Amino acid sequence: IMDGSFANQVLAQIYLYERRFADLEPNMKRAALSVEVLPKSLDEEVAAHMVAGFGGVLTRLTPEQAEYINVSVDGPFKPDSYKY
Numbered sequence: 001i002m003d004g005s006f007a008n009q010v011l012a013q014i015y016l017y018e019r020r021f022a023d024l025e026p027n028m029k030r031a032a033l034s035v036e037v038l039p040k041s042l043d044e045e046v047a048a049h050m051v052a053g054f055g056g057v058l059t060r061l062t063p064e065q066a067e068y069i070n071v072s073v074d075g076p077f078k079p080d081s082y083k084y
Contacts, residue, residue, distance in 0.1 A: 004046050011042045037083070040076035 015038060024032055051058055066073040 004050055007046045007049070008043060011046065012038050015039070015042060040078055040082075044075050044077065 021029065021032060048058055061069075061071070061073045061077075063073060069077075070079070071077050
């Protein structure tokens with residue numbers, strides 16, 4: 001569990017770094033401060049690597065399955081209201 005948690009933290013840091021907050025002008029930083037839910041794709045990326053790491057296999061949703069659970073075949077695989 002801890003390896004997944006640490007991996008999620010690293011991906012979150014990369015995600016935030018790529019948004020270049022540190023490069024903003026000082027007067028723009030205050031406006032850019034916020035608390036946000038990170039994209040579900042980060043959690044799903046970590047989960048996919050963990051499954052592969054223990055020899056598991058992920059299958060792809062069919063279009064019919066995706067439609068039934070109301071998600072994209074490419075994810076994220078939970079609705080926006082779901083919090084990991």
